[in-house]
Amino acid sequence: MIRSVRYLISGVLAGAPLLVGMLLLGIAGAALTPVLVGLPLLALLALTGVPVGAVERWRLRLVDPAPVPTPHRTPDEAGPAAWARLRFTEQATWRELAYAVLLAVVLWPLDTVVLTVALGIPGAMIGTPVQLALTGGETRAVKLWLIDTYGQAFLCAAAGAVLILVLLRPLARYARARAALTRLLLAPRQAEGRLAEVTRSRARLVAAFDAERRRIERDLHDGAQQRLVALSMRLGLARLDAPPALAGRLAEAHAEADQVLVELRELINGIHPQVLADYGLGDAIADAADRSAVPVEVDVELPRFAEPVESAAYFAVREALANVGRHSGAERARVQGRYEEGRLRIEVRDDGGGGADPGAGSGLTGLADRLAVLDGTLAVDSPPGGPTVLTMEIPC
Template sequence: MDLRAALARPLGYPRTVWPWRAVGYLVSGVPAGVAALVGLLLAAPLFVFGALALGRFERWRLRAVDRAPAPDPHRTPDRPGLAAWLRLRAREQATWRETAYALLHATVLWPLDLIALALCLGPPVVLLAAPVQFALDGHEAKIAKLVLVDSYPPTLLAAVLGALLLPVLLLPLGAYTAARAALARALLTPRDAELRDRIGEVTRSRARLVAAFEAERRRIERDLHDGAQQRLVALTMTLGLARLDAPPDSPLAAQLAKAHGEAAQVLTELRELIHGIHPQVLADYGLAAALADAADRSAVPVETDVDLPRLPAPVESAAYFAACEGLANVGRHSGADKARLTARYDAVDGRLTLLLHDDGRGGADPESGSGLTGLADRIAVLDGTLTISSPPGGPTLIRVEIPCPLPSA
């Protein structure tokens, strides 16, 4: 429950802790407002820095009346140092929202808070204090500077009236506090800016993860190519030489021939594995050559129409494996006689488009375990899209679009 939920039950509201939380929220804002006003008058050039501190303090104060989280909308600089921090803060919308709030708080909000406290708490407190005032004087008391009394019964009656008036006035005070807190939340933790910042940070972190993943794939490919594969090649050659030295038609020759064949088979499988992890042609010659190689390896004849420059490595890798998965599905599931693979890069829009068309039976469903769902997730990391048109009876068209910056020369 928070202040707004408590106000929805007006009869029970005075018996909860929320009226006093509201009072504490308004009272604690007055010194902050006075400090902001003094800072504005005495150190206007540094007011923005004070506004940042005030924004942090106000988000912390919101917890008194609103239990919903009020996260810091500011981003963390990409590099250490004061200069990077200043550049980032100057570009952030949250900084100028906090500055606007600080100006509003220094000039308008804290006086309004004082007025609300005075109007809603002043009369009940004055009436409740009438017996104390009379006891201190001993002869008479002037209630609220208006009514002069010279005995205890009128002061006690005033105290009872104050006790009855207090819960009544706590309701409008709570309503004002809820509106005041809502204004602070709207300016200091705007949901749209917060979501944009966080989505932007998630997007950047996903891009970094993809780049790290591709670098790791290339490292594994190099280790297998330069390590295990070379040892298998040497082993195969050694077994071949040993077969030449073994007596023909002997049991040793048969065992060596079998071992030689097994080593050759393992070498072939390892080469296929290396090619599946990250083909060397993709790293050396780019996506155009890698797509041509994938089309040549396809079980179904593939006509290619590829005209591409060198693109960023994560984009080339995602597009290549999307094409390979699509070609594998064509060979396994479509029953097609031929396929066509088209790839273009639009330098104006900064977008790679890859189209795979086959004349098969259609009916491709990404949710049937064809591997296309995983590819869609992989492409989505790069803000790309994968769309499939595959009506029953065919044809099937797979379209991949990946935004990417202009390739360097």
């Protein structure tokens, strides 16, 4: 019971200053917006719900022992800019702002009314004998009933004691309902929790896939490739001392070993090209364009990105250029890449016959899936007769 009273009283003590603070921020922000000074104040007002939500989840422990975890994610980067950018894009931030407005305008006045009815009025009735003694003649209990004798005063006090005992149970029920509303608005949504876990597991899968691919590349480079190099050298040395009848067969074996070595190097380069690891996505795209069956113009100005982003973008571009060479009938293609407003945007355009349909089970489906792992998107514009434009975007 005492915990319920403490919960409601602390709500009143938190809500009244919150109302004043939000009003001051809103008025000052609106007034100063024409000179741009008000914009940070309005942004601060929008984030008011974040600390309010944290305090309210802590206050819930007074009546609800089950902990309420925060619905917010941890920023991937350090610094206030990354924190603010993430908070403004989370649904939880806006739910907390709505709760802060509800607390400032409705909930704390309602808590005040409930406390006044359940405790204030009975408490004033219980204190009637003291009031009568202080006034020395007569008093009015709860500003309503005239009390001029100690008999009436003690009778009023007894009625107040009975009334407070009767109202304590409804007070506790109201406090529990109030806490349930707070939990409903401020606890993480189950769907959001599942989505966050899916996002984290998907990131772990991407990292594990990249690590496994690097391991296979390393094993092929340090194992099979070195053995083939040694075999090719031995065949070359054997040809020097072999009789003419055997030299021809050794030459064929030597050439075959060299061809296998070339193919293995191409395979290793396809698993994870060294130019991507050493020089970044821009140079890797230029290298892929040089290998394309169709002449490709490259216009790419990109910084370095995280390995999963560079890997996904590189293989998506390479797959797109392979599709151009196999299916489009194009004579030329163009790759343009930019990094703007936190998004990597790459456009692959060709002058082929068009008609590419991502829903027809083509390689575009796999390309879209590759980007979706990093929350990226693929847009296809390919009318019959062309041109075909693939636009890839990855937030990073």
